[in-house]
Amino acid sequence: TSNVTTVRDDSPLLPKVKNIIAIASGKGGVGKSTCASNLAVALAESGAKVGLVDADISGPSIPTMFNVESEQPAVKQEGGKNIIIPIEQYGVKLMSIGFLTPADSAVVWRGPMASSALKQFIGDVEWGELDYLLIDLPPGTSDIHLTMVQTVPVTGAIIVTTPQKVAMADATKGLTMFQQPQINVPVLGVVENMAYFTPEELPDNKYYLFGKDGGKTLSKKFDVPFLGEIPIVQSIRESGDSGYPAFYKKGVTEKAFHHLAEELAR
Numbered sequence: 001t002s003n004v005t006t007v008r009d010d011s012p013l014l015p016k017v018k019n020i021i022a023i024a025s026g027k028g029g030v031g032k033s034t035c036a037s038n039l040a041v042a043l044a045e046s047g048a049k050v051g052l053v054d055a056d057i058s059g060p061s062i063p064t065m066f067n068v069e070s071e072q073p074a075v076k077q078e079g080g081k082n083i084i085i086p087i088e089q090y091g092v093k094l095m096s097i098g099f100l101t102p103a104d105s106a107v108v109w110r111g112p113m114a115s116s117a118l119k120q121f122i123g124d125v126e127w128g129e130l131d132y133l134l135i136d137l138p139p140g141t142s143d144i145h146l147t148m149v150q151t152v153p154v155t156g157a158i159i160v161t162t163p164q165k166v167a168m169a170d171a172t173k174g175l176t177m178f179q180q181p182q183i184n185v186p187v188l189g190v191v192e193n194m195a196y197f198t199p200e201e202l203p204d205n206k207y208y209l210f211g212k213d214g215g216k217t218l219s220k221k222f223d224v225p226f227l228g229e230i231p232i233v234q235s236i237r238e239s240g241d242s243g244y245p246a247f248y249k250k251g252v253t254e255k256a257f258h259h260l261a262e263e264l265a266r
C-alpha cells in the first residue's frame, strides 16, 4: 500500500546495534532458519556480538535449532516497562515466540498481534551492544515484513532460496518486495541452499537434486550479489533437529557459513 511510512533515520530503537540483517525467503522450508542460525553462530565465532530474532511467529524454529526449547526468558522492570532478557546460547542472544508459549501450542494470531509481538522482540528486549541483529522472517511477504521496516532501520536483506523453480518464483517476489520504494531495503544478496546433494564422505560428488544454479541465475537477473551455496548434507538436518548448529561440525557446512559470514562482514 502507498501509505506506508518507514522510520529509518533517527530511530530511537536499537541505537547500539550496528547492523540489522533480515533473512528472508519466498517459500517455506528452503532453509531460511537453518541459514539464519548457522550464520549467527559463524558470526559469533568470528568475534562479533550477535543477536537473532525469530520473527516467524506461527512457526518458530529457532528454540529447537539452538536447543533451548524449554528456556523462559527473565523479565525486568525498567522505567515502568517490562524488558525481556534474551536467552543466550552458543554466544548468540535469542528471542522467539517459542520461549513465551507452551510447546506444541499453535499461535493463531491475526497480523496485528504478530506484528506487535515482533515490535516487542525488537524494542522491549535487552539486546545491548550488537554488531549484528539477524531477523529470521516468516516465509513470503507479510505484515511482519512491513512492521520490521517500520520499526527499525534495516541494513539489508539476505534472500535464501533453493534452486528449484517454485522456490525461485517465490524468492523473486521476496526479493522485489525489498526493492519496492516503500520498503527500500538493500538486498545484500542471494544464498542458494540445498544447491546440490553431497555425501559428506565424498564431498566432490555433487548431485543437483533441485536443479542447478538457480540462486546464481536469480542474483544475475536482479543484479544483486551471489553470497554462496550450501549443499544438502544429512548433518545439517540432524543438527537442526538436535539443536547443535551444523557449523560446528567441521567440513563443508563450516566452510559455507564461514564464507557467508565473511561476505557479510565486507
Ligand code: ADP
Binding pocket: 025, 027, 028, 029, 030, 031, 032, 033, 034, 035, 061, 193, 194, 230, 231, 232, 233, 234, 235, 236, 237, 238, 240, 241
Ligand atoms: P525455513 O526456515 O525456510 O522454513 P528450515 O531452515 O526450517 O527452513 O529448514 C527446513 C528443513 O530442512 C529443516 O529440517 C532443516 O534441518 C533442513 N535443511 C535446511 N537446509 C538443509 C541443508 N542444506 N541440508 C540438509 N537439510 C537442510
